[in-house]
Amino acid sequence: MIRLQGVSKVYDGATVAIRDANATIQKGEFVFLVGPSGSGKSTLIRLLMREDKPTAGEIWVAGRNIAELPDWKVPYLRRSVGTVFQDFKLLPNKTVFQNVAFALEVIGRPRGMVAQQVPKVLKLVGLSSKSERLPRQLSGGEQQRVSIARAFVNRPLILLADEPTGNLDPATSVGIMRLLDRINRTGTTVVMATHDHAIVDAMRRRVMQLERGRIVRDESRGVYEGPAVTDATPTVHGPATAPVEANGQQPPPVSEVSPEEPSVSQDEIVVTPGESDEG
Amino acid sequence: MRVEYVIGEAATNLRRNVLLVLGAILAVFVSLFMTYMALVVNEVAHNSAERWQEGISIIAWLDDADLADHTLVTNEVAGWDEVKRAIYVGKAEAWQEFQTMFADNPALVETVDPASLPASVRVELINNENHQATVSRLVSIPLVDEVVEASDAVQDTLEASRLLNTGGIVLGVALGLSAVVMISNTVRMAIYARREEIGIMKLVGASNWFVRTPFLLEGLIEGLVGGGLAVLTGWFGYRWFISNLELGIIDTDVPQSFLVSRGLLVLAFGAFAGAIGSLVGLRRYLQESD
Numbered sequence: 001m002i003r004l005q006g007v008s009k010v011y012d013g014a015t016v017a018i019r020d021a022n023a024t025i026q027k028g029e030f031v032f033l034v035g036p037s038g039s040g041k042s043t044l045i046r047l048l049m050r051e052d053k054p055t056a057g058e059i060w061v062a063g064r065n066i067a068e069l070p071d072w073k074v075p076y077l078r079r080s081v082g083t084v085f086q087d088f089k090l091l092p093n094k095t096v097f098q099n100v101a102f103a104l105e106v107i108g109r110p111r112g113m114v115a116q117q118v119p120k121v122l123k124l125v126g127l128s129s130k131s132e133r134l135p136r137q138l139s140g141g142e143q144q145r146v147s148i149a150r151a152f153v154n155r156p157l158i159l160l161a162d163e164p165t166g167n168l169d170p171a172t173s174v175g176i177m178r179l180l181d182r183i184n185r186t187g188t189t190v191v192m193a194t195h196d197h198a199i200v201d202a203m204r205r206r207v208m209q210l211e212r213g214r215i216v217r218d219e220s221r222g223v224y225e226g227p228a229v230t231d232a233t234p235t236v237h238g239p240a241t242a243p244v245e246a247n248g249q250q251p252p253p254v255s256e257v258s259p260e261e262p263s264v265s266q267d268e269i270v271v272t273p274g275e276s277d278e279g
Numbered sequence: 280m281r282v283e284y285v286i287g288e289a290a291t292n293l294r295r296n297v298l299l300v301l302g303a304i305l306a307v308f309v310s311l312f313m314t315y316m317a318l319v320v321n322e323v324a325h326n327s328a329e330r331w332q333e334g335i336s337i338i339a340w341l342d343d344a345d346l347a348d349h350t351l352v353t354n355e356v357a358g359w360d361e362v363k364r365a366i367y368v369g370k371a372e373a374w375q376e377f378q379t380m381f382a383d384n385p386a387l388v389e390t391v392d393p394a395s396l397p398a399s400v401r402v403e404l405i406n407n408e409n410h411q412a413t414v415s416r417l418v419s420i421p422l423v424d425e426v427v428e429a430s431d432a433v434q435d436t437l438e439a440s441r442l443l444n445t446g447g448i449v450l451g452v453a454l455g456l457s458a459v460v461m462i463s464n465t466v467r468m469a470i471y472a473r474r475e476e477i478g479i480m481k482l483v484g485a486s487n488w489f490v491r492t493p494f495l496l497e498g499l500i501e502g503l504v505g506g507g508l509a510v511l512t513g514w515f516g517y518r519w520f521i522s523n524l525e526l527g528i529i530d531t532d533v534p535q536s537f538l539v540s541r542g543l544l545v546l547a548f549g550a551f552a553g554a555i556g557s558l559v560g561l562r563r564y565l566q567e568s569d
Binding site: 049078091102107108149233 | 284489
């Protein structure tokens with residue numbers, strides 16, 4: 001689903017944000033990107049959604065090298081990559097329903113589909129009863145649920161989340177994580193950058209640790225604090241990562257995902273009605 | 280792309296910046312009104328002075344006679360010291376000229392017998408000062424039926440039309456440029472007011488054209504409305520002008536078809552200015568990520 005091959009990102013020719021990153025993420029995986037501020041987590045997220053282009057290397061997303069993707073095709077990439085941010089990015093003058101519907105309307109989806117899909121996804125995130133509220137009438141956790149609903153309403157193959165719980169208290173964060181987990185179970189690949197030790201330690205999912213732009217640890221069922229890292233050589237655990245050969249060259253791709261791979265159908269989503277941690 | 284969505288967004292953009300939008304429309308209007316009027320005035324002057332082009336200031340209409348006699352007269356006039364040029368216009372040429380002059384009035388052309396149009400000698404003088412002396416000499420020639428001179432009014436009209444034309448076009452272009460800048464400003468303001476929405480549209484994968492089209496349409500509407508106002512004002516202004524001011528010597532009637540075709544041209548200018556203005560305003564967003 002995602003493969004990084006020798007990816008580097010240098011800002012203004014000086015600041016190195018990502019250094020020779022190599023990794024493979026399979027379809028349906030849940031991956032935490034951890035590391036201190038400035039370690040390159042957000043840059044990696046930006047590279048995966050083609051907000052930025054890498055200075056070197058290849059980034060394969062759903063069978064396409066998005067480092068080489070022409071600008072006019074970026075919108076079509078974005079339709080299969082949902083994004084969630086710390087600051088929610090909701091439109092203040094639109095209701096919950098309109099905010100979610102907007103994501104479908106602006107990619108030209110027919111009105112009937114919008115009317116059908118938006119209530120479904122609002123039910124999934126537990127906000128059916130608040131669909132006519134404006135963002136300012138919601139709690140932070142509820143706003144983040146709207147933002148997740150907007151990112152997921154088009155059934156993307158991949159959901160990228162950059163510190164989605166960064167503005168939320170621990171109890172609310174747990175609710176958001178349950179929601180992301182539920183979305184992950186529908187087959188959606190989730191990549192989440194976070195600072196939150198408790199969440200990473202509780203979920204026990206794949207953890208990629210970044211430090212000064214390098215992937216220094218990659219564990220399939222990791223915790224936030226890994227074993228002490230003494231040098232910049234990645235400690236590779238588990239089968240999920242492409243092995244780095246002794247001569248430093250990359251092996252051929254493990255598997256190619258067809259770009260036509262369909263996104264998850266609505267039927268695969270297990271909905272638990274009315275579940276909301278904000279009460 | 281949903282048409283009603285695009286139109287709705289463009290309408291919202293226009294409403295949000297009413298004053299700025301009106302300013303842009305006004306700039307387009309003034310610029311195109313000048314251009315439209317310059318075109319019409321030029322046509323009026325050209326029509327009324329059809330025979331007085333290229334320095335010709337006296338026309339001597341001749342009685343019907345043999346071509347040989349006419350040639351004799353022409354050669355005689357051409358030989359005079361004060362005459363720079365004497366051109367013979369035969370009956371056939373006169374008929375052609377007549378048809379061209381009244382091309383917009385086929386009914387009139389039909390009623391005229393080509394044979395009834397007289398031949399003439401068109402005279403250009405070296406120095407227009409001794410006008411009267413030449414006229415007297417021409418009148419004294421037996422074959423000459425009637426002598427007409429380009430009146431000062433005609434000369435003035437031609438001169439004025441040249442000035443108006445140049446001035447009108449120069450002003451029209453200058454104002455047109457400022458109209459383009461104003462349109463690009465309204466588009467930029469609209470983009471600024473919607474930057475959050477645009478950010479989210481890009482985030483969720485709205486195509487570039489889906490993001491841009493409402494803004495393009497906004498500029499296009501401003502250009503077309505300004506152009507439309509210019510044509511309407513020019514049209515009715517001209518009608519008022521010819522019905523209220525008797526200018527006598529000058530044939531102020533311009534064919535309807537001319538007003539329509541130039542009106543459409545002016546509208547096209549408006550649309551063009553609108554499109555260019557929007558594209559300039561959108562330029563920053565045309566270049567995607569750097």
